[in-house]
Amino acid sequence: MLEFRQVHKAYATPQGPLSVLAGIDLKLAPGESLALMGESGSGKSTLLHLAAGLDLPDSGEVQLGGQALSRLDEPSRAKLRREALGLVFQQFHLVPSLNVADNLRLQARLAGRERADWSAHLLERLGLTDLARRYPEQLSGGQQQRLAIGRALAPRPALLLADEPTGNLDETTSDSVLALLLDLVNESGSALLVVTHSPRVAAPLDQRRYLTHGHLR
Numbered sequence: 077m078l079e080f081r082q083v084h085k086a087y088a089t090p091q092g093p094l095s096v097l098a099g100i101d102l103k104l105a106p107g108e109s110l111a112l113m114g115e116s117g118s119g120k121s122t123l124l125h126l127a128a129g130l131d132l133p134d135s136g137e138v139q140l141g142g143q144a145l146s147r148l149d150e151p152s153r154a155k156l157r158r159e160a161l162g163l164v165f166q167q168f169h170l171v172p173s174l175n176v177a178d179n180l181r182l183q184a185r186l187a188g189r190e191r192a193d194w195s196a197h198l199l200e201r202l203g204l205t206d207l208a209r210r211y212p213e214q215l216s217g218g219q220q221q222r223l224a225i226g227r228a229l230a231p232r233p234a235l236l237l238a239d240e241p242t243g244n245l246d247e248t249t250s251d252s253v254l255a256l257l258l259d260l261v262n263e264s265g266s267a268l269l270v271v272t273h274s275p276r277v278a279a280p281l282d283q284r285r286y287l288t289h290g291h292l293r
Contacts, residue, residue, distance in 0.1 A: 111169075141156075162229055207219065229264050251276075254280070
């Protein structure tokens with residue numbers, strides 16, 4: 077589903093190019109889950125942006141669903157993101173003017189893949205059915221993150237990218253949200269790449285890889 081082939085990425089600094097990724101090879105099959113770990117500044121977010129086609133490598137190749145992202149123009153990459161990717165962030169990024177039900181359906185509508193039965197199932201599994209007419213400001217942090225996860229999974233994406241998805245939650249809420257995330261990913265058939273600092277979050281995933289000094293181990 078996702079493949080990095082000898083990917084290099086550097087950024088310009090006053091002192092010269094700063095290498096962030098140095099020959100990254102990574103494979104994630106359909107239905108597989110992977111935790112990407114590493115210290116702050118190790119390049120985890122850069123790798124995630126490359127996986128989403130939000131940035132392009134200096135050399136090497138990133139493939140999503142067999143398509144090389146660097147060979148697509150930006151409108152084509154944006155279309156692929158809408159249709160094949162779900163994104164979950166540490167910040168919830170919910171639309172404050174939309175209620176719970178409309179926030180959940182938003183991504184599926186943009187992708188042209190809304191299914192009423194799947195949306196209703198997600199609301200039930202997220203424990204949000206009775207809150208469907210509320211607005212994000214009326215929800216707890218855990219409820220908002222569950223809604224953000226549901227929105228990302230509503231189009232049944234081939235790949236879900238999650239950046240510290242429980243970083244703003246207490247330990248108990250984090251555990252329940254993570255368990256729900258893994259259950260729903262399994263139901264949707266999505267592959268999952270999670271960026272996390274937490275061994276607790278990484279433990280239940282299929283693979284754990286560590287990014288250090290631009291290399292994966």
